Amino acid sequence: MLRRLSVLLLLVRMFVKSQMEYRGAFWLDRLAQIISYGAVLLGMWILLQKFELLGGWNWPELALLFSFQLLAYALGASVSFTQLRDLEELVRLGTLDALLTKPINTWAYLIFSGLNIGYAGHIILAIPVLVWALLAAQVEWSIGNALFFAGSLLSATLVTGAVITMIGAIALIWVRSNHLFSIFFGFWELTRYPLNIFPGGIQAVMLTVVPLAYISAVPVAVLLGKPVPLLGDFAAPAALLAGPLLVLVAVTHWRYALSRYQGAGG
Amino acid sequence: MTALIEARGVSKRFRQHKRFPGLLGAFKTLVTAEYTEVAAVSDVSFDIQAGEAVGYLGPNGAGKSTMIKMMTGILVPSAGSLTVLGRTPHEQRMANARQIGVVFGQRSQLWWDLPVIDSFALHQRIYDIPQARYAENLERFSALLDLTPFLDRAVRQLSLGQRMRAEIVMSLLHDPKILFLDEPTIGLDVVAKDAVRRFLAEINRERGVTIILTTHDLQDIETICPRLIMVDHSKLIFDGELGRLRAALGSSRRLTLEFATDPGPLPLATATLTSDEGLIKHYLLEREDVSLVHVLSEVGSTRDLKDVALHEPNIEEVIRTFYQGRNIAATATS
Secondary structure (H helix, E strand, O other): OOHHHHHHHHHHHHHHHHHHHHHHHHHHHHHHHHHOOOHHHHHHHHHHHHHEEEEEEEOOHHHHHHHHHHHHHHHHOOOOOOHHHOHHHHHHHHHHHHHHHOOOOOOHHHHHOOOHHHHHHHHHHHHHHHHHHHOOOOOOOOOOHHHHHHHHHHHHHHHHHHHHHHHHHHHHHHHHHHHHHHHHHHHHHHOOHHEEEEOOOHHHHHHHOOOOOHHHHHHHHHOOOOOOOHHHHHHHHHHEEEEHHHHHHHHHHHHHHHOOOOOOOO | OOEEEEEEEEEEEEEEEEEEEEEHHHHHHHOOOOOOEEEEEEEEEEEEEEOEEEEOOOOOOOOHHHHHHHHHHOOOOHHHHHHHHEEEOOOOOHHHHHHEEEEEOOOOOOOOOOHHHHHHHHHHOOOOOOOOHHHHHHHHHHHHHHOHHHOOOHHHHOHHHHHHHHHHHHHHOOOEEEEEEEOOOOOOOOHHHHHHHHHHHHHHHHOOOOOEEEOOOHHHHHHHOEEEEEOHHHOOEEEEEEEHHHHHHHHHHEEEEEEEOOOOOOOOOOOEEEEOOOOOOEEEEEEOOHHHHHHHHHHHOOOOOEEEEEEOOOHHHHHHHHHHHHHHHHHHHO
């Protein structure tokens, strides 16, 4: 087990080393990311100067929602997004075939050989905003609340990774999967806002079929003691369980997709 | 003893979305859910024993790579049974992986931006190769294929020939029992091809590594593989020694007779006249049991025969003739 872990760490080291072959571009990229997400946050701030509340949420609460979502996404996506987005290309070019002949878990190899340190930009922006928002918003801190915060952040990270893995795995069957990622990001942008501002249909979708509400609106609302549409009292356990449950679904789906893999080309 | 690889009636069919021609057809393709089944491998059976070197030959799309992918556990056969080292490859892909080496000519397994040696080091860790054995293999193979000068260079800076040599060395570092190579010499220059071929032949001979390689290039097979498996349109059409292929495919030898004085038309029972230039006449020897002696005794000593040339078709001609014949047959029936 420990030995397997050391192989994965070596994979990460090698990937970082390859990235550093282009380190100028790397840091420029991070700067661009911070600026683009910063602009989104600024847009929300401007909006709140005019309206003061959005669905009953004030500025510090929305900043908490935004930073929680950004952090959970960055952590979850760093272990899934670019790797699974590129899976389509690996399938198309046949590179995946070579991976399948190695005595190592294919998903683990894929994830750790491409562990995206590029999300550093998201994290550099999210953490200070999160810390400020946690202090500025009216969170009633207790041990239970603190544990819930840590647990739901972890769960949100898992939800992100699991959903992205499920979308990416579709490439194993249909070769193409990237169009589904555009749908994912469509819903993902909605998760920067409180769930209650959306019509009931969208709320239901985001709590079930595209379960992205669990990466921000549900846990943050619980933390702030706000009501969660549709879930009510079940919001807290749902936020904590969503991650582990979706991981199980994603693992099953990944295995199924791999068994259906047809390869591409000769 | 059971065979290292046993294929019994192995088939692989791919489901393809049915496509309709033209722009309207493209829309139709989008909204219909009709599938056509394409057979990539149909009812192929063979046994491969330990230590053999087998060439898997066939034109593009004949199902060569698909067979390799089934033997390495990447693809699941649609029908038939396949065992490699006593295991069903796709069910025990990981266990199988430890004992086989795989080289894909057209897809690299090396890390593009890192020195070659880094990819090797990762390979050592993934396959748990003991340090002493790793060092020994690396030294021996690097010497044989002359890798030492570029082991510390980033893979993206290597020539195709250098990269291919590195890929092959990597695939052997964990002492695999079987080495699968999918078109290992594709795109290489003559010198690099030769180096790869001699190395593979030596590995097979000295270490007893069983080699299975697919190729378009007959020279690969002539140098490395005493045994040839030939496939066409997903079916196995020949399995045996390379030398037997000519007889099996019924290719004819060509005979040229040159006379000092024109003997006039000269039809023979033992050979078929194909062209007559007067002094020089060309024949085909279609029957394997007819030798040059038979032909010459039929021609007789009274004619003013000046020179005789018997032309054995090389293997490439044999196969080309076979495929051309098949195409003609296909056109005739369609």
